[in-house]
Amino acid sequence: MNDKPADSPAKGPDYAPTLYLPVTDFPMRGGLPQKEPEILARWKAIDLYGKLRSTSAGRPKFVLHDGPPYANGNIHIGHALNKILKDIVTRSQQMLGKDSNYVPGWDCHGLPIEWKIEEDNYRSKGKPKPDFTNPAAMIAFRQECRAYATHWLGVQREEFVRLGVTGDWANPYATMAFPAEAQIAREIMKFAANGLLYRGSKPVMWSVVEKTALAEAEVEYEDHVSDTIWTAFPVRTLRERSMDSTRAAMEKSGEGALDIEGVDELFAEINAASVVIWTTTPWTIPANRAISYSRKIAYSLYRVTEAAADNWAKVGGLYILADRLASDVFKSARVENFERVRAIDPRDILACSHPLNHRAAGYEFDVPLFDGDHVTDDTGTGFVHTAPSHGRDDFDVWMSNQRELIARGIDTNIPYTVDADGYYTAEAPGFAGKRVIDDKGKKGDANDAVIAELLAAGNLIARGKLKHQYPHSWRSKKPVIFRNTPQWFIAMDKPLPQTRNESLRDLALKAIKETRWAPAFGENRINGMIANRPDWVVSRQRAWGVPIAVFVKKGGHEILIDEIVNARIAQAFEQEGADAWFADGAAQRFLAPEYDPDDYEKIDDVLDVWFDSGCTHAFTLEDDEHFPGLAGIQRVRDGGADEIMYLEGSDQHRGWFHSSLLESCGTRGRAPYDVVLTHGFVLDEKGQKMSKSVGNVVAPQTVIKDSGADILRLWVAASDYSDDLRIGPEILKTFIETYRKLRNTMRWMLGSLAHFNASERVAFNDMPELERLMLHRLVELDSLVREAYLTFDYKRVIAALSAFMTSDLSAFYFDVRKDSLYCDPPSSLVRQAALTVIDEIFQRVSTWFAPILAFTCEEAFIARTGSADSSVHLQTFPATPAEWRNDELAAKWRVIRNARRIVTGALEIERASKRIGSSLEAAPVVYVADDSTRAILASVDFSEVCITSGLTLEAGEGPEDAFRDAEAPGISVAPVRASGVKCARSWRYFDPAFADPEFPEVSPRDARALRELKAKSA
RNA sequence: GGGCGCGUAGCUCAGCGGGAGAGCACUUCCUUGAUAUGGAAGGGGUCACAGGUUGGAUCCCUGUCGCGCCCA
Secondary structure, three states: OOOOOOOOHHHOOOOHHHOOOOOOOOOOOOOHHHHHHHHHHHHHHOOHHHHHHHHHOOOOEEEEEOOOOEOOOOOOHHHHHHHHHHHHHHHHHHHOOOEEOOOOEEEOOOHHHHHHHHHHHHHHHOOOOOOOOOHHHHHHHHHHHHHHHHHHHHHHHHHHHHOOOOOOOOOOEEOOOHHHHHHHHHHHHHHHHOOOEEEEEEEEEEEOOOOEEEOHHHEEEEEEEEEEEEEEEEEEEEOOOOOHHHHHHHHHOOOOOOOHHHHHHHHHHHHOOEEEEEEOOHHHHHHOOEEEEOOOOOEEEEEEEEEOOOOOOOOOOEEEEEOOOHHHHHHHOOEEEEEEEEEEOHHHEEEEEOOOEOOEOOOOOEEEEEEOOOOOOOOOOOOEEEOOOOOHHHHHHHHHOHHHHHHOOOOOOOOOOEOOOOEEOOOOOOOOOOEOEOOOOOEOOHHHHHHHHHHHHOOEEEEEEEEEEEEEEOOOOOEOEEEEEEEEEEOOOOEOOOOOOOEHHHHHHHHHHOOEEEOOHHHHHHHHHHHHOOOEEOEEOOOOOOEOOOEEEOOOOOEOOOHHHHHHHHHHHHHHOOHHHHOOOHHHHHHOOOOOHHHEEEOOOEEOHHHHHHOHHHHHHOOOOOOHHHOOOOEHHHOOOEEEEEEEEHHHHOOHHHHHHHHHHHHHOOOOOOEEEEEOOEEOOOOOEOOOOOOOOOOHHHHHHHOOHHHHHHHHHHOOOOOOEEOOHHHHHHHHHHHHHHHHHHHHHHHHHOOOOHHHOOOHHHOOHHHHHHHHHHHHHHHHHHHHHHOOOHHHHHHHHHHHHHHHHHHHHHHHHHHHHHHOOOOOHHHHHHHHHHHHHHHHHHHHOOOOOHHHHHHHHHHHHOOOOOOHHHOOOOOOOHHHOOHHHHHHHHHHHHHHHHHHHHHHHHHHOOOOOOHHHEOOEEEEOOHHHHHHHHOOOHHHHHOOOOOEEEEOOOOOOOEEOOOOOOEEEEOOEOOOEEOOOOOOEEOHHHOEOOEOOOOHHHHHHHHHHHHHHO
């Protein structure tokens, strides 16, 4: 079987040393986990970042403005995706000819860090939570938070750098940096000055025990027994006497049409009825301002026909209820019998009376009915009591109906019915001093007082108890309440000064249209959110943040707007950080001498962190002093050549893209970005989200340790990041395989190029067709790769280049040319032309891949150039001469390669039958029916192309038993074994009659080579 | 429950009204001078499912299911 058994030394000398075999130190296996850190050290040593800046100074800027990750904890695979994608963008833009400067940043303020500090530094040590009314304690706590954020910023920076991300890691931005805090304060002052910042109120989760507001994440749901009540709201005003909606509802339920008398009767009945609500928080009744219904629910009017004489719900009582719930309600109300009178549409009811009306002064107002998405007919009555002071849904319904409330003359104010200690205020008439929850977290006397009054008013029809899941403070484990609190808002719909009566919402919607969204559906997504969002709540009653650094005139709502005071505040923040706001005597320091600090309230609320991050453009892209590398950005829309991109996960349509848009539109009238690119989320191999409990988490640190960062980078580039990405052991395995294939092809080029002298470079016009074909392919790929990088379509780069490297290079061009490259004499034009072309290919492939395989391409660059201080990343994509394009040649070679497939197919049959092994053992006869096809094949060395020792072309269809394939009609192949003897050097069969007498066991070509080599070494 | 997306070979992705494709993986064979490499041939898909539009649908429309993000 084997031509060269190990025990046949008679074959003569070993010719391997006389061949130009590939020679390289570039290892076949990357050893990336070890190699990559060395390359990182090199980048640092040669100051790659500095060199990138100096070589690209003056070019158009491409600014990928970093969305700041939160500085707590190690990075996860989602961070890795985000940063690698950013790095591919940054590096490719640089190689496309831009000055692409990436300045990373961090989000540092906020709740999660506060909790962590409270837990680690206080609770676990048994220390009480610091008293934030004490300036010293406040500042000490803030400094602990700062230290924590600083620590994690450092950890994450190392992890990001390890991914191969290039950027100004020595000078990142941070929302907690003093200049940043100063600028954030200046930005909120701008909203004060333009009139959009106002103080309103909103219900928040409140712990009476701890006297603090809680975030959703600080709340846990536990079983709790609540008082429940069914309360009647007497109908007060009907929309129209015609009762159109209700009559339509009756027709729908098959009750037929009404005549005029019938309508009058209907009108009278409903006027005498009550809408019934059910609630688990009786204490919120004094704060009730509306009733919510759902237009998806069927309602009817019901009459009590049988009940005990002392029952709360009397015989003859008329109640409006959801049909699905009526019998449950009457059962709870101990009604023995009832009848359904007719279908009702609640839209016909304009307002009810408050059930406590007449029990105390202050409940005379109309209680309107509104449609609410949160209303269901699963439990209760189908109507939901709505107290905007005490519930999120309640608040939202109330706020989204402001226009109608104003039109109807209803007071839109949201009452402060309960104070911080859980006591009713005077805004709950008749109940002041009663308590909802006491200091110990126990139920107070409020519910009982309300229930007694409702009963006295005749509007209580049932009561009970319910055990259900209810929010409790994560810390004290005591129940919490929703409580109206003063908050600061940015108005969405108020006209801005210096605009044509445009609101922040108008400007933001316009800015969305002017921005390029990729993928395009991002525009829809953010547009819908901006169009529908309520006013922006920017205040938090917290410690670790930038304060809403304004003063409010005592006894009024007026915010002090004074340039001198503002400058003083910003100046202090710049020097000392925002701690200055909380220091003892701050009001005096900032207000005096112009104002008397006793006349002003210093606002100690801090800004929501989304406002912080919404300001990153202001304190990074516009701060030439601290970020000189970004100085002087001139955006295309301003007549310049620079572009600003934001790139984050698709969740940031509601997050950072959104807050940055609003912040920038409110202060600058336009978006802070020109292009917004979004990516999906990382899921496991089955497309499910990762979680520790499921055990499907892939940690980037593990992948890097086992396989290297370039594998992760290849995964990011090859995946469709506009959708969700999947990762897991099997997926990683296939990318590792792909990587090996690419690496080895690079390695072979490096090994071959070891024998290439620039002085032997062959001119384009002297090259064989096969070389010119490869150069043509480079022209095609050049435009494809540039186009793909310009459109951020990296998977296309990977698909095109890996197909090129495997199919065109490895399996075809390199395979064909090995004979010349290894065996030809040094002077061979074919050999020199092939090396010239391989050099051109290598230059391009190694730069085209560099933005993705940042480490490997650098390693290859070093192996090729031996450079001690340069880098592949300092190159731009090499220009590819247009004269290399030759579509005619490409078409011709498609014919040749198609014919080649028939030959290799025929040889495969011979191989299976053990008649040949290597293709060099064959010299087939190829029959070509078509004259022009045959002429094409005759014009090249088709034997060389097929890697056979000989090949004969014949006209005609060929014999019956010749090999043929439907894909190439008219071509057939008769396999013939190569005749002659096998060349001991090239392994090709040759006719010994032509052997060189001096080198009889090698072919004449090899003899020439040996002679030349001998002469050279002499 | 609502909004925005996605569902094509084992994996990653093309295609997008008229032949279901590529690279990797897999199987078999060859090479042993890219050698823990290289070459060749081959197998593998009811294009999530169900309706509809069309002379014709993976592609257009509607619905269902599954998955994700954002809300509720």
